[in-house]
Amino acid sequence: MSMLTINNVHTYYGNIHALRGINLTIEQGEIVTLIGGNGAGKTTTLRTISGLLKPREGSVTFEGENLAKYKAHELVYKGISMVPEGRGVFSSLSVTENLEMGSFILKDQKEAEKNMEHVFTLFPRLKERRNQLAGTLSGGEQQMLATGRALMANPRLVLMDEPSMGLAPVLVELIFDIIQQINKEGVTVLLVEQNALMALSIAHRGYVLQTGEIIISDSADKLKNDPAVQKAYLGME
């Protein structure tokens, strides 16, 4: 049984038909990437999985359970965390306070402290800046913080929305290294990216989304060599 199954999902904004019958599966332990251009529906897909949007048709199933009956905030308890587009850190709170917010659902203070230590070993930069206001961090540091905050809730599936957006290539590499590392620690990742080349270099499998529809799905290696993908998303002729 797959960890996550999206079956023929249609999502609307009012009468704007944003997702037009999407099918997607994620296996336990994978990094799966969803690539596509601007406005393809990548964020909409993540918001649909995390319950912030409800599909008008179709179903999202997580570990065998239909998610339709859960509210967005309940899905965090199920083990799904999100790193939102544009990071969404609480800019007037410190790094530590942001991380504490990430462990909001944990009842056990000890566990929260342990998770924070873990985040600090993943991102030593954050530890150095633990008392700094999140709003004064650089873009890369904010991305680390948003990622660390998502990990604070002990997720089994992390949804990441364009973590490379606006970052220098070195930083993108750093973030992607961390994604691989947390994946090795057993966290499944759905990575949404416009930066297809980078995403495909760490993902196991990938899907290509175009105007609300999945047009191609294959293993990451195959996608990298697919002429259509190369032409459209990898900037190769």
Add this chain to the structure above:
Amino acid sequence: MNEITKENFLWSALKIGLLGGAIALFICLIGMTEIFSKRAVIEKVITLGQFVLLAISVSCGLIAARRTSQLLRSPSAFSGLTAGLVAGLTVGLVLALFILAGDKINFRAVFLNASPALYKVLTFEKGIGGAWILPAAGAISGLLGAAFPLIPTSVRRPLFHAVLFLFFMALFSGLFRVVIINQGEKGEKIAKYLFGQTGMTVPGASIFFVLVGAISAFWSAFGKQIKTSASNLPKGGKIGLRVVAIVIIGIIALGLPRVSGPFIAQVIVIVALYILMGLGLNVTLGFAGLLDLGFVAFYAIGAYTVGLLTSYGPFGMQHISFWAAVPIAVLVAMCAGFVLGLPVLGVRGDYLAIATLGFGEIVRLLAGSDFLINYFGGPQGVIGIQKPCIGVLEAFTKIDVPRMCRGIELKDPQDIYYLAIFSAILIAFVSWRLRESRLGRAWMAIREDEDVAEALGINLIQTKLLAYMLGAAMAGLGGAIFATLIGSIFASSMQLIVSINVVALIIVGGMGSIPGVIVGAIALIGLPELLREVSEFRYLLYGAVLIIMMLVKPEGLWPSQAAKRELHHLDAEAGTEL
């Protein structure tokens, strides 16, 4: 080159003077000067009206001198003094021009307050020939203002504090006089020595001036030393110091209403009730970021609940005791918070402001309506609200007959004072615990970003509803005490302006800050209540204070930690951009 800059600094002094003149003229034309002239700062020496006009030209002189030192490449004492003279003179000239013009043109047709009495005040009762006095006084005071920065700090500070204190004493002299007189025969003698009918006496003013000046001088000389030696105390000593301070404050708080008399006690109670409302809105708006412009509704609901449950008048429903009615009132207000919260849950920003505004008006209109007159008394309100009784309350006998209290009845404002102060302290403590709690963190998260908060596992509906409900409960408690304080309630006292006051006091105090609510309530509610003379200009001063606050101290008088940091952070950002 030098010529140009020289012209510049005099021109800027002139502009400052014109601006000051416009403000002075404005104060005259709205009738402030006339009213203030009936009050003296020092009897037979200077009236409050003159003092305010003087203060304007002194400030103009000071500002002009400051500006000069910025404009000129090599500023001298002489150029600063010249600028001050010009600015002060201009202020006086504007007023003099007004007097001369007023001799020919009847301004009164447009400005009601351009009365003969105003001209009398401005010409020092010397008729049109006295018009020259103002420019002369303006020039001298402008000069004084400009000379002020030249005085060494060790003298300047005490001087400034002493003058400020005199102004303060002048405003409140009537109150102090009555309070001292109330302390018996000796008090009466002292009061007569220090205060006359309209202001301080010459010896009184001198005593205050010297006293405050001396204390200020002492503090600026030794204050630092005292502070460091206090912070160097061992831990036990520090705690001891704190305990002593708390005990002293406690004794003052306990004894105050006995000493001050009912009027001041009532003002303090009103302030405490606004603190309760402010703390409530601070939960909804300050903590959770949910605007509510109809907050008076919960206050009204608390008040009406206590009124209807305890009144011995025609609309009394239950005749229970005040103590039993309070928790019910708080609960009912909480339910009202729920009822308001549900429909506006999905609403954000401007729409939220309008929706809550509507709610406040609906509650007031329903309470005062003829439709529900049989329940709420319509415009006549609910009267005969039972006072709180510590002891045994006799059974209800008959309409319009108060129930007997065997024990202590809290019937005067001086008694209710203790109830109000205790409630305010209790709720301040509750607010503080709430902010530090898990719920407080959830509020903070939704205030910052609702979507992210939800993605972190925060139940938006529950968290927002709790913010509305707990805020409403606090305001409901305030309303409950208000009902028993006044003894009768009318829908007409639950106006929109109350809600606006509460929002304003939170902004002035500092959004999200608990001490800020207290400071804001004292500044915006307490001071105007005490200053009955200025009550006519209350909202004018209000507006001025709010605008000045937003320009000078946007984070509030006593900002919360978060607000302080956010502003610093913005400063830091602005700094990096430069």
